[in-house]
Amino acid sequence: MDNPILTRAELEARRGAKWAYFGPDHLPSWVADMDFRAPEAVTEALARLVAESDFGYAIRGGTLLGPALGRAFAARMRDRFGWEVDPARVLACTDLVQGVFDTVQAFSAPGDEVVVQGPTYDPFREGIEDSGRVMVVDHMRYADRGWSVDLDGLRAALRDSPLLLFCHPHNPTGRAFTRDELLAIGEIAIEQDAVIASDEIWADFMLDSAQHIPFASVSPEIAERTVTMYSAGKSFGLAGLRCAVLHFGSAALQERFHATFPPRMLGGANIMGVEATTVAWESGHAWFEQVLDIIRTNRSRMEAFLEQYGDRLDAAYPTSTYLYWVDCGRLGLEEPPAEFFKREGGVVFTPGAEFGAAYAPFVRVNLATSPEIFDQILAQAAKALDNLSAAGPHG
Amino acid sequence: MDNPILTRAELEARRGAKWAYFGPDHLPSWVADMDFRAPEAVTEALARLVAESDFGYAIRGGTLLGPALGRAFAARMRDRFGWEVDPARVLACTDLVQGVFDTVQAFSAPGDEVVVQGPTYDPFREGIEDSGRVMVVDHMRYADRGWSVDLDGLRAALRDSPLLLFCHPHNPTGRAFTRDELLAIGEIAIEQDAVIASDEIWADFMLDSAQHIPFASVSPEIAERTVTMYSAGKSFGLAGLRCAVLHFGSAALQERFHATFPPRMLGGANIMGVEATTVAWESGHAWFEQVLDIIRTNRSRMEAFLEQYGDRLDAAYPTSTYLYWVDCGRLGLEEPPAEFFKREGGVVFTPGAEFGAAYAPFVRVNLATSPEIFDQILAQAAKALDNLSAAGPHG
Numbered sequence: 001m002d003n004p005i006l007t008r009a010e011l012e013a014r015r016g017a018k019w020a021y022f023g024p025d026h027l028p029s030w031v032a033d034m035d036f037r038a039p040e041a042v043t044e045a046l047a048r049l050v051a052e053s054d055f056g057y058a059i060r061g062g063t064l065l066g067p068a069l070g071r072a073f074a075a076r077m078r079d080r081f082g083w084e085v086d087p088a089r090v091l092a093c094t095d096l097v098q099g100v101f102d103t104v105q106a107f108s109a110p111g112d113e114v115v116v117q118g119p120t121y122d123p124f125r126e127g128i129e130d131s132g133r134v135m136v137v138d139h140m141r142y143a144d145r146g147w148s149v150d151l152d153g154l155r156a157a158l159r160d161s162p163l164l165l166f167c168h169p170h171n172p173t174g175r176a177f178t179r180d181e182l183l184a185i186g187e188i189a190i191e192q193d194a195v196i197a198s199d200e201i202w203a204d205f206m207l208d209s210a211q212h213i214p215f216a217s218v219s220p221e222i223a224e225r226t227v228t229m230y231s232a233g234k235s236f237g238l239a240g241l242r243c244a245v246l247h248f249g250s251a252a253l254q255e256r257f258h259a260t261f262p263p264r265m266l267g268g269a270n271i272m273g274v275e276a277t278t279v280a281w282e283s284g285h286a287w288f289e290q291v292l293d294i295i296r297t298n299r300s301r302m303e304a305f306l307e308q309y310g311d312r313l314d315a316a317y318p319t320s321t322y323l324y325w326v327d328c329g330r331l332g333l334e335e336p337p338a339e340f341f342k343r344e345g346g347v348v349f350t351p352g353a354e355f356g357a358a359y360a361p362f363v364r365v366n367l368a369t370s371p372e373i374f375d376q377i378l379a380q381a382a383k384a385l386d387n388l389s390a391a392g393p394h395g
Numbered sequence: 396m397d398n399p400i401l402t403r404a405e406l407e408a409r410r411g412a413k414w415a416y417f418g419p420d421h422l423p424s425w426v427a428d429m430d431f432r433a434p435e436a437v438t439e440a441l442a443r444l445v446a447e448s449d450f451g452y453a454i455r456g457g458t459l460l461g462p463a464l465g466r467a468f469a470a471r472m473r474d475r476f477g478w479e480v481d482p483a484r485v486l487a488c489t490d491l492v493q494g495v496f497d498t499v500q501a502f503s504a505p506g507d508e509v510v511v512q513g514p515t516y517d518p519f520r521e522g523i524e525d526s527g528r529v530m531v532v533d534h535m536r537y538a539d540r541g542w543s544v545d546l547d548g549l550r551a552a553l554r555d556s557p558l559l560l561f562c563h564p565h566n567p568t569g570r571a572f573t574r575d576e577l578l579a580i581g582e583i584a585i586e587q588d589a590v591i592a593s594d595e596i597w598a599d600f601m602l603d604s605a606q607h608i609p610f611a612s613v614s615p616e617i618a619e620r621t622v623t624m625y626s627a628g629k630s631f632g633l634a635g636l637r638c639a640v641l642h643f644g645s646a647a648l649q650e651r652f653h654a655t656f657p658p659r660m661l662g663g664a665n666i667m668g669v670e671a672t673t674v675a676w677e678s679g680h681a682w683f684e685q686v687l688d689i690i691r692t693n694r695s696r697m698e699a700f701l702e703q704y705g706d707r708l709d710a711a712y713p714t715s716t717y718l719y720w721v722d723c724g725r726l727g728l729e730e731p732p733a734e735f736f737k738r739e740g741g742v743v744f745t746p747g748a749e750f751g752a753a754y755a756p757f758v759r760v761n762l763a764t765s766p767e768i769f770d771q772i773l774a775q776a777a778k779a780l781d782n783l784s785a786a787g788p789h790g
Contacts, residue, residue: 006448017452017459033451046445050438053401055671056428057412064412064634094489094662101660117622121660130657186697240453240460242665262525264518265496267489270637272667382474 002287004036004294005310005370016240020346025078027377030338032171032323034237034368036291041241041283042236042276049275054345058271060278065269066092073230073245076281077248080204083217085247089254092269094242096201099229100127100165103197103246106260107227108133117149118360119172119325122201124165136161140173145316147173147325151184158192167250168215169202172325172355172364174318176206179213186215186222186377195253196226201244202287202321204235208321216249223249227257236280243273268326291368297320298367298374304347309385322368325352329361333387338363345384347377397682399431399689400765405573406430411635417743422772425745427566427718429632429763431689434682440674453666455673458524461487461665464672468625468640471676475599478612480642487664489637491596494561495522495626498592498641501655502622503528508556512544514567514720514757515748516594516691519560531556532751535568539713542568542605546579553587563610564597566601567720567750567759569713571601581610581617590648591621596639597716599630599683601614605714612645618644622652630683631675638668664787686763690717693762693769700773704780720747722761724756726783733758740773740779 011019018033037043049055058070070090077083100123108114110132116124118139128135138153153263155271158164166185169176177185189196198215206212216226231244248254299317302324314324323366326349328337338351341363352362367374406414413428432438444450465485468651472478488494495518503509505527511519513534523530533548542565553559561580564571572580585590593610601607611621626639643649694712697719701708710721721744723732733746736758747757762769 014447014449015453015455016449017454020454031452037448038450043445043448047442050441050445052409053432053438053632054409054411055433055633055635057426058410059412059415060410094665097659098662099655105660126657126659130659237448238450240450240666242663262496262521262527264521265500267493267662268637270489270665270668271635273665292651 002037002040002290004287004291006035006037008373011373015269025346026342027373027380029366029369029377030348030364032234032366033239034291034322035370035373036237036368038237038276039280039284039287042238042279045275045279046272049271055271058274060274065271065274065384066263068286069243069245069274071270072278072281073247077214081212081214081217083214089248089251090259091246091263091266092274093244093246093250093266095233095239095244096199096229096231097123097127098266099244099246100124100199101131102198102230102257102266103227104128104131104163104165104306106257107195107197108161112163115154115157115161115164115194117167117170117224119352119359121167121171122354124167128165139358141186142316145314147175147316149181150175153189154185155188155192158194160187161192161194163195163197164189165197165199166215167199169205169212169320171202171321172323172350173316174321174323174325175316176210176212176320178216179211182213182222186218189225190221194225196222197229198226199228199229201231201234203230205292205295205321206319207292207299208356212320216247224226225249225253232277232280236276237298238273238276238280238285241270241273241276243269243277249266294371295367297371298369301371301374301378302365302367305382308382322362322366324365324367326363326365327361328363330353331385336360340388341381344387345380347380397432397435397639397685399682399685401430401432403667403768406768420741422437422738422768422775424760424761424772425743427629427761428634429686429717430765430768431686431763432634433632434675434679436678437633437671437674440670444666444670450666453669455669460666460669460687461658464638464640464664464669467673468642472609476607476609476612478609484643484646486641486643486652486658487641487669488641488661490628490634491594491624491626491641492518494639494641495519495592495594496526497652497656497661498622499526499528499558499560501652502590502592503558505558507558510549510552510556510559510589512562512565512633513532514747516562516566517749534753535570536626537711540709542570542711544572544576544580546583549580550583550587553583553589556587556589558590558592558719559584560592560594560758561610562594562678564595564607564715565601566597566716567718567745568711569716569718569720570711571605571607573605574609574613577608577610577613577617581613584620585616589620591617592624593621594624596624596626596629600687600690600716601714602687603714605653607715611642617735619648620644622648626735627672627675631671631679633668633671636665636668636671638664638672679727689766690762692766693720693764696766696769696773697760697762700777703777707780717761719760719762721758722756723758728769731755735783736776736779739782740775742775
């Protein structure tokens with residue numbers, strides 16, 4: 001049986017960004033990477049490739065890697081979400097960020113407005129602004145410990161925009177949108193004739209009884225204007241292998257995309273990424289259930305922590321992702337709260353300002369580590385908060 | 396000590412395209428992949444990554460993978476070719492084909508003519524035509540068993556074209572161009588104000604005493620209009636790991652490129668590819684010298700074969716690459732010679748027509764296998780030729 005848990009010593013020996021970047025004096029709870037050992041089936045498949053020394057041009061199932069990945073994606077969508085897709089509508093790319101940049105360039109023109117939700121995953125902003133487009137934020141509404149899309153704001157924003165970049169489930173709030181919400185958002189996109197680019201990289205992380213609903217599966221009318229972006233990178237901790245897919249909900253959409261980007265412009269799929277992705281999707285189910293259980297455990301501990309500090313911290317209860325989006329505004333800090341927790345507690349959270357200036361009082365907490373390490377993260381954050389109380393509100 | 400040689404049984408067990416695509420009844424001498432075991436330092440580095448299960452977002456030397464690869468490329472150019480480059484002028488991409496597509500789109504407009512050498516590496520044609528540009532071929536001249544660039548043809552072709560896609564050393568002819576030739580070609584590009592995109596993926600394979608001369612190293616005036624494309628994919632048999640670089644010879648060129656393609660549009664560098672590339676460049680020297688010796692051995696055997704069939708086959712003596720570009724026109728076949736050798740000899744060469752219709756009578760032979768297997772390839776090709784003689788010229 002796979003055991004995903006890695007010890008702190010094993011993690012500290014890693015060379016990846018999450019643990020190495022801030023060094024051994026800090027507990028990392030920032031970048032959206034998990035602290036788990038990959039499924040054995042995945043490491044065995046990669047070890048076999050290394051042993052074979054078989055790093056040349058690859059084929060799988062008689063075709064190049066791109067079509068092989070398309071078939072694996074179609075099988076995954078059918079098995080996990082009951083969504084039937086045509087493998088021919090799938091394009092391999094390296095990562096969701098590339099997918100965002102390319103979708104922005106293919107479905108908007110320089111100077112166009114492109115609509116996003118607020119808080120906003122930072123590469124969405126970069127993909128829009130680095131491409132000479134104008135980002136328009138439809139800020140989500142927060143009430144009763146829950147985030148929801150501002151539909152009136154969305155309609156107004158899409159009036160002058162050809163493209164909605166949507167994140168579902170939503171990073172950083174942990175919201176997975178319901179069918180009714182998706183239908184309402186999709187109807188606005190249809191009414192305003194906008195393309196929907198739906199980043200569904202968090203789709204596997206459904207923490208309660210609700211199922212993930214692919215945006216493009218909601219109706220044929222929505223599908224035909226929706227580009228879906230997906231990857232095994234988040235779910236199986238494989239981001240560094242660079243393997244992701246774009247799915248076009250209609251031939252017309254795919255043709256529009258390829259009028260801008262002939263397929264090979266995006267680069268070739270790599271054998272390690274395709275092998276790991278395919279094996280993870282086929283054989284990683286039991287492993288992933290264990291990971292979900294660990295995340296649920298840490299979510300409970302985070303809830304208890306928030307209850308303890310409920311007078312000063314506020315956060316929605318995430319039903320998806322492994323992220324907690326915490327409003328620290330009532331701490332009355334004169335610095336970004338992530339700076340405070342880093343200096344005073346030795347824990348690194350992602351600064352809220354990365355998701356937009358309006359979110360400077362927030363931090364994003366990463367639950368994807370062992371309960372033991374997560375307890376330590378919370379203990380160190382608590383210590384910082386307790387010292388702050390002792391020193392007064394602006395200490 | 397590394398031993399690059401793999402047995403036929405080991406190769407037949409591989410799942411990569413070269414051996415798997417045509418199955419066990421055919422000896423493959425087609426796609427430009429080598430039949431060698433990767434350097435131990437490379438497989439050890441990859442095996443360590445797999446054992447660490449460290450597949451998340453990566454850093455190396457304190458930076459993301461792209462800049463780390465840029466530094467490794469600069470060190471490689473200095474150490475191997477005496478060429479000093481600024482790592483900041485380097486962009487990671489997945490493969491040379493992506494580099495070709497992106498360079499075409501960045502440095503020409505739809506409808507523009509783009510100039511290539513003939514015979515022409517097929518993805519050059521695809522990068523031009525799939526991007527809605529027009530390919531103009533400056534056919535190389537063949538005389539006295541040697542190929543050279545038609546400079547008058549090149550000047551005429553570049554009169555109406557903003558871009559020369561150049562392959563140096565040249566696939567499929569095996570020509571590495573001299574400093575004088577590069578200078579003459581560069582002067583024409585300057586005179587016609589054309590950008591030079593120089594595919595130097597074969598640069599390491601210099602089979603005799605001549606050194607590879609990076610096109611951009613010839614003069615500052617040439618450098619400032621030259622994009623260099625390079626990778627460890629060919630030299631170390633790592634094409635499937637998808638890791639390559641573009642180097643811009645001037646800040647202005649880099650800015651022009653990024654006006655079309657913000658860096659992240661091309662996709663992220665993957666950890667396996669960067670690790671393998673970096674280690675191969677740093678530690679693969681002795682291994683590569685062994686590989687060059689094997690290629691030289693096979694080149695000698697090919698020469699003997701050509702002497703034997705000199706009345707019917709003709710080819711330049713390649714001073715670079717591991718390719719042999721053989722004119723089979725005098726066989727008088729009514730079918731592509733690659734078809735003939737495949738059916739009658741059970742050996743798969745790359746059809747000349749892939750390099751342009753004018754080259755239909757040619758085949759490209761791949762020398763990068765063990766001398767034992769290469770002897771078998773030649774023996775089977777000889778059998779096909781001998782049977783043809785017995786049956787008459789159109790047998």
